[in-house]
Amino acid sequence: MTPRPGPFQRLGLLLLSLALPALMLVVTAACLFALTTMGNHDRSLVWVQGTPQQLQALEQYVTGHPVFRHGRVEAGAFERHRPRSCPPDMVSASFSRLHDYELLVAKTTLDGLVRESGATPCRAHAFVFNDLPNPLVPGEWSDSLAMVLLMLLLPSGTVLVAWWSCGAQHGLPRLAGSDRPAPSTLALALAVAVLGLAWVGVLEALWPLLVGEPAHALRLPSFSIGMLLVAAVYAPFLEEVAFRGWLVPIARRAIGAVPAAGLSALAYAAVHLPGGAAGALAALGLGALLAALFLRTRSVLACIIAHGGYNGAALALRDAGLL
Structure with a gap:
């Protein structure tokens, strides 16, 4: 039987669980800073x-x-x-x-x-100033190759290197692993996406009654194929690996499953605080749903599918004028 970690070990595990999300944000911010402050744009x-x-x-x-x-x-x-x-x-x-x-x-x-x-x-x-080429505009793809490489490869590579180097030591799940049959995992993932959208709908409906102004919980860009790929594939992959696949298993060893899921949701909401209180609340609800999905399935892939479905549906609803 594995001995229960002591107080200092638990504190160390909690700090380690937050290390990869923090590293992901730092690397992404550094890439963005480099792109917007260097070069002739x-x-x-x-x-x-x-x-x-x-x-x-x-x-x-x-x-x-x-x-x-x-x-x-x-x-x-x-x-x-x-x-x-x-x-x-x-x-x-x-x-x-x-x-x-x-x-x-x-x-x-x-x-x-x-x-x-x-x-x-x-x-x-x-x-x-800093008029960068837009990688989401087909006519500017060739001009924005360096931007795409920095914004996609460096953060992704950082997350994957940390995952692979620490996965066996800390018992992290396989990125495509799941203990449940594939159909039920997919059904749960789609249900989480729908529940996330329902939570945003509740916020949008109740926020004006409580605060007196629209919520704008999701500050969505215009729909495009490039934005769909970023929102439905790239961002969910990075965030789910860091906030669910990494944070929850490591924090679980220190404080238990449910508190670890709560910490994951709170950390995810904190990242979205710059988008306003309504945006942070929307992220808190989605983060809690995704953490619960991970505890249920122990599948990072299921969380990526749920997160990508949520983002993709939100973009489509926004483009249709429904959100």
């Missing part, structure tokens, strides 16, 4: 209007410029950066991948090209 923007011939000439000047090689002229782009003094039907012209010392020269160059084309510029001008 700034953009200079001006808004114009004119005849089709004038706009076509401007596009030729901007996209074929011999010095600033990353120019774009397009309608409907960069709307959140457009000054209010510029009408919404204006077209944006921009140079991107600029160093900070190039911004003023790029602005002057853009103004000159607009005058040369005969188009009429809006007096307002904008600079976009």
Whole structure:
């Protein structure tokens, strides 16, 4: 019979159980910091209007410029950066991948090209700092390869190396392992996803009555195939390995199964505190459901499926205007 760990051993196990979630967050934050503070990612923007011939000439000047090689002229782009003094039907012209010392020269160059084309510029001008290529936009996939590698491979590799190096020592389950038949595990995973969405629905309904303002428990981006892959595959994999597959088994040795599940849910909610109180409560409910699913099945894969189903359904409901 395994002897019960002493107080200091239990404290050490609790700290160890929180180590991988903390490491995952630190590595992800470090990658994001590196991406948003290094390199030449700034953009200079001006808004114009004119005849089709004038706009076509401007596009030729901007996209074929011999010095600033990353120019774009397009309608409907960069709307959140457009000054209010510029009408919404204006077209944006921009140079991107600029160093900070190039911004003023790029602005002057853009103004000159607009005058040369005969188009009429809006007096307002904008600079976009850290204008990173978006890996979720198909046209920018090649430009954002380094971003994808940093944001996907480094955190994933860190989590997997820690898992494989400590798995046998701390009795962690296999990533695809389960003691229950596959159909019942899948059914439980889907039930957890549905219950998680129901919990969010309850929050959205009751929050205005209690607080007087909408909950916005899920701050969801626009639906796209890339965002679906990130939300339904990548994020659930990282978070379930760290918060359920790692945290719960190690903390369970120190404080028992149910308290370990509660610690997992609280830690998961704490990570979502920057999204507001309603978002943290939504994460608390989902974290508790996922921890209970893990205790029931001892399957990290089941938790990943439940979490991915929850995120994917939430994105789809948001795109349909239902959430």
